[in-house]
Amino acid sequence: MAMESDEMRDFTGLYVLGALSPVERAAFEAHVATCTDCAAEVLHLSKVAGVLGQMAPQVEPPRALRDRVMAVAGTRGPRLATMGPVRAPAPPRPPEPELSIAPPSLDVQPKGRRSVGPLLAAAAALIAAVGLGVYATQVRDRADATENRLREASVRLEDNAKQAADVRRTLVGAQSELAVLTAPDVVRVELAGQAAAPTASARAFWSSSQGLLFTAANLPPLPAGQIYQIWYVGAPAPTSAGLVRPDAAGRVRELFVSPPSMNRPTAMAVTIEPAGGVNAPTGAMYVVGRL
Numbered sequence: 001m002a003m004e005s006d007e008m009r010d011f012t013g014l015y016v017l018g019a020l021s022p023v024e025r026a027a028f029e030a031h032v033a034t035c036t037d038c039a040a041e042v043l044h045l046s047k048v049a050g051v052l053g054q055m056a057p058q059v060e061p062p063r064a065l066r067d068r069v070m071a072v073a074g075t076r077g078p079r080l081a082t083m084g085p086v087r088a089p090a091p092p093r094p095p096e097p098e099l100s101i102a103p104p105s106l107d108v109q110p111k112g113r114r115s116v117g118p119l120l121a122a123a124a125a126l127i128a129a130v131g132l133g134v135y136a137t138q139v140r141d142r143a144d145a146t147e148n149r150l151r152e153a154s155v156r157l158e159d160n161a162k163q164a165a166d167v168r169r170t171l172v173g174a175q176s177e178l179a180v181l182t183a184p185d186v187v188r189v190e191l192a193g194q195a196a197a198p199t200a201s202a203r204a205f206w207s208s209s210q211g212l213l214f215t216a217a218n219l220p221p222l223p224a225g226q227i228y229q230i231w232y233v234g235a236p237a238p239t240s241a242g243l244v245r246p247d248a249a250g251r252v253r254e255l256f257v258s259p260p261s262m263n264r265p266t267a268m269a270v271t272i273e274p275a276g277g278v279n280a281p282t283g284a285m286y287v288v289g290r291l
Helices: 005-010 012-016 022-032 036-050 063-076 116-181
Strands: 187-193 201-207 211-217 226-233 239-244 252-256 267-274 285-290
Touching: 005 012, 005 022, 005 036, 012 022, 012 036, 022 036, 116 201, 116 211, 116 252, 187 267, 201 267, 201 285, 211 239, 239 252
Parallel strands: none
Antiparallel strands: 187 201, 187 285, 201 211, 211 252, 226 239, 226 267, 267 285
16 A cells, blocks of 8 residues: 555554554555654654553552452352452553664654754744843833823923912012002102103102012113112112113013111102112112102
């Protein structure tokens, strides 16, 4: 019976176990004589089949079970009653293949067939490496996203802190202005523009106990290195109230603390002085008002 090589390979296990018909056995042995692959597999399976009978553990049956079995055997026939102890038949030994060629060396890999063990190990290592790479990428992406969120939160917190500080300063300034405006001793002073700034104007609210609230409009731009200085005009000499720098539109709104132990002034004026201010007015007056 002619068989292809792949069909013969499927017969190796049946051959080792002695399960082939005589015709199949003869055809397989003729094939093994010329096929190193099948010969190597027969040798390998023969070693495995030799230990199959020793794999099942030997168990001593209970004596009561043995007595019942023997009693039943005695009722079935006198011949069984006279038989000796029943022993389990030994597992059949696989027939040795009758090969007319020397078996190939087991340390030589059969042609055309490769062990899948190294391939599986390599595949597992590759899958693990890819999985670790993907996991590391995901962890890095999550870390970057978390860092970005923390940075954005930090920026928002800083902005909120700045806004809160601005609100506090505005609130404190508003409370201080309100204290001046509602002080029992507050005096309102209207300051008119002079020859140096005819369109300029200013207004002051002065309280000896709460301070000075000064506002102005249309003040001319300051020359380089100079600043506007506000003066309390009175005896024995003018006293500086503070320095101001108007915005691009010439507007000013500032709050100052009144000098302690200052006599009641009779007027207020604004001059342009060197940056940093002076102890006594030296420049032309830009706005002037009497109390």
